[in-house]
Amino acid sequence: MKRRLVTWLLVSLLPAAFLASLALGEVRLSLVDVAQALRGKGDPVAVTIVRDFRLPRSLIGAAVGAALAASGVVMQAFFRNALASPGLLGVSSGAALGAVSVLALGVGHALWTVPLAAIGGAFVATAAVVVLARRGAGTERLLLSGVALNALLDAGTAFLLSTNAGRLELSGQILFWLMGGLESRTAEHVIIGIPSIVVACVLLLPLGRELNLISLGEQSAQSLGVDVRRVRKRLIVLSTLLTALATSVAGVVGFVGLIVPHLLRLSLGPDHRRLLPASMMGGAALTLACDVATRLLPGGLRLGVVTALVGGPFFLWMLRTLA
Amino acid sequence: MTVPLPHVCRASLLAWTFLFCALAAAPAAPSPAQRVVSQTVGTDELLLDLADPAQIAALSHLGREPAFSQEASEAAAYPMLKSIDAESVMRFRPDLVLVASYTEAPTLALLRRAGVKLIVVERFESLEDVYANIRTIGAALGHTDRAEALVLRTKQRVAELARKLEGVKPVRVLAVSTYPFTAGLHTTFQDLCDHAGALNVAGEAGLVGHASTPDEKLLTWNPELLIASDTEGSDLEARLRQVPAYRHLPALEAGRLVLLPGPLMASVTHHRVEAFEALARKLHPERFR
Numbered sequence: 277m278k279r280r281l282v283t284w285l286l287v288s289l290l291p292a293a294f295l296a297s298l299a300l301g302e303v304r305l306s307l308v309d310v311a312q313a314l315r316g317k318g319d320p321v322a323v324t325i326v327r328d329f330r331l332p333r334s335l336i337g338a339a340v341g342a343a344l345a346a347s348g349v350v351m352q353a354f355f356r357n358a359l360a361s362p363g364l365l366g367v368s369s370g371a372a373l374g375a376v377s378v379l380a381l382g383v384g385h386a387l388w389t390v391p392l393a394a395i396g397g398a399f400v401a402t403a404a405v406v407v408l409a410r411r412g413a414g415t416e417r418l419l420l421s422g423v424a425l426n427a428l429l430d431a432g433t434a435f436l437l438s439t440n441a442g443r444l445e446l447s448g449q450i451l452f453w454l455m456g457g458l459e460s461r462t463a464e465h466v467i468i469g470i471p472s473i474v475v476a477c478v479l480l481l482p483l484g485r486e487l488n489l490i491s492l493g494e495q496s497a498q499s500l501g502v503d504v505r506r507v508r509k510r511l512i513v514l515s516t517l518l519t520a521l522a523t524s525v526a527g528v529v530g531f532v533g534l535i536v537p538h539l540l541r542l543s544l545g546p547d548h549r550r551l552l553p554a555s556m557m558g559g560a561a562l563t564l565a566c567d568v569a570t571r572l573l574p575g576g577l578r579l580g581v582v583t584a585l586v587g588g589p590f591f592l593w594m595l596r597t598l599a
Numbered sequence: 600m601t602v603p604l605p606h607v608c609r610a611s612l613l614a615w616t617f618l619f620c621a622l623a624a625a626p627a628a629p630s631p632a633q634r635v636v637s638q639t640v641g642t643d644e645l646l647l648d649l650a651d652p653a654q655i656a657a658l659s660h661l662g663r664e665p666a667f668s669q670e671a672s673e674a675a676a677y678p679m680l681k682s683i684d685a686e687s688v689m690r691f692r693p694d695l696v697l698v699a700s701y702t703e704a705p706t707l708a709l710l711r712r713a714g715v716k717l718i719v720v721e722r723f724e725s726l727e728d729v730y731a732n733i734r735t736i737g738a739a740l741g742h743t744d745r746a747e748a749l750v751l752r753t754k755q756r757v758a759e760l761a762r763k764l765e766g767v768k769p770v771r772v773l774a775v776s777t778y779p780f781t782a783g784l785h786t787t788f789q790d791l792c793d794h795a796g797a798l799n800v801a802g803e804a805g806l807v808g809h810a811s812t813p814d815e816k817l818l819t820w821n822p823e824l825l826i827a828s829d830t831e832g833s834d835l836e837a838r839l840r841q842v843p844a845y846r847h848l849p850a851l852e853a854g855r856l857v858l859l860p861g862p863l864m865a866s867v868t869h870h871r872v873e874a875f876e877a878l879a880r881k882l883h884p885e886r887f888r
Contacts, residue, residue: 302687328709328713329686387704387705442780442810442811460685460703460709462708464708
């Protein structure tokens with residue numbers, strides 16, 4: 277009964293959040309205005325705002341949320357650690373270093389350069405993780421390598437930030453990117469992010485059973501007929517790919533991948549066949565809702581700040597509960 | 600019966616027809632912008648000085664802050680952008696948006712795709728940059744006469760100041776702040792020094808742009824006077840004494856610190872001439888008696 281209620285809640289929350297993301301913003305538009313604007317009719321300014329500004333933003337918000345939450349589910353099952361999150365293996369840090377590098381080099385003014393550099397940085401980090409995984413590193417070694425990789429890449433970002441601290445506008449751009457955000461997303465961001473995220477999510481969805489078995493422990497999974505090495509590699513590649521793509525189009529957005537799987541695990545149980553699709557929907561709805569909050573709340577809040585404001589207290593509560 | 604035209608007449612007729620068609624097809628001068636949104640404080644100031652009030656649709660979100668804008672009180676009469684994103688701009692249905700080179704690429708792309716004309720102010724380090732910006736914006740507003748008059752007034756003030764300062768010994772100065780950064784070459788501060796009878800010791804040492812103040816080298820630069828923005832607060836001198844980089848400077852020990860109005864020190868418009876005059880008066884008061 278509880279599961280059915282949560283499922284229905286998710287099924288209705290996601291479209292509601294998507295509609296809110298299309299309708300709410302600095303310019304007030306009714307749902308009728310939004311519907312007309314989507315068909316290219318009515319006030320031309322409303323058409324521009326809905327079709328060119330808010331639609332790409334909303335699509336990317338939903339895709340980013342789904343990607344981060346799915347990646348979080350995989351990380352938590354894979355490492356059998358409640359505190360695992362998408363950025364654990366250094367992928368977000370790699371994306372951040374890539375994006376910050378092109379901004380610091382002064383070539384971030386072209387529309388494609390920042391997201392593509394972020395993907396490049398994330399892929400370098402992903403490649404390092406995959407090489408480690410291929411060499412048969414155990415879960416613990418992989419985890420520690422992720423910590424080291426994160427520290428290394430974050431040091432690179434901090435270096436670029438400190439050497440450019442005197443260039444105030446550039447520092448502002450870098451800090452904004454590091455805080456994550458969905459404002460001013462364009463069709464190019466949609467092209468870069470969404471098709472690949474959809475494909476990665478579709479490839480991940482059938483792996484729910486394998487995730488169930490792997491979360492029992494590798495030996496148990498092996499004895500139950502899972503090709504652990506192959507599945508491990510596939511899970512790591514898909515999870516890091518999702519994080520890389522999400523970070524490349526939205527910057528570093530924290531906590532979505534951590535709290536959504538936990539929240540849904542509490543209500544839906546630990547079965548990953550249910551948890552994966554539910555987390556994708558929940559992550560999308562939460563990210564869209566937080567993005568709407570950034571537009572409506574005063575003070576120019578960034579998406580990463582809002583998700584942290586929501587996620588931080590939850591994280592502390594979780595630590596307290598687990599202790 | 601048709602009378603054949605002589606060759607010369609035919610050629611002349613063809614030439615006149617061609618000229619008429621060419622004139623008719625020539626692009627007309629672009630019509631002046633009617634609803635202008637400015638996204639930066641610098642372009643706010645230019646817009647306020649060059650446009651008719653009816654042409655101003657909205658000014659930047661910092662335009663009303665006296666700490667940033669020299670024309671904050673004038674700006675208060677106009678609507679203000681809530682943020683720097685494209686939707687905030689489009690809300691005012693502009694036909695021209697004034698932005699700076701550091702505006703994020705996606706925002707510029709969205710505005711261009713929305714069919715809005717953009718003027719991107721790329722450079723503002725020198726007076727020549729300022730004159731070029733005034734002329735570009737003046738032309739887009741249909742007020743080239745006002746733009747030329749503003750350039751002329753500014754040039755006259757600069758020339759008058761240069762005449763007063765002729766032959767003075769430049770005072771060695773350093774830009775200081777509790778945030779331990781200073782300004783070197785290719786900055787508005789360097790331009791300020793070049794016009795106010797000052798020598799920027801950071802620029803002399805080859806420092807480019809805004810960079811962290813080098814603690815040890817600083818002692819060898821030997822600035823005679825320190826210059827800071829008055830937005831840092833009246834107790835700035837005491838707070839600077841707590842910054843290791845400045846603590847041992849003879850200029851600070853002797854209390855040789857000049858505060859200039861914050862918006863003037865950071866001005867990227869014609870108002871910087873007021874900063875030149877203000878600093879010159881402090882450094883060379885004998886030339887203003």
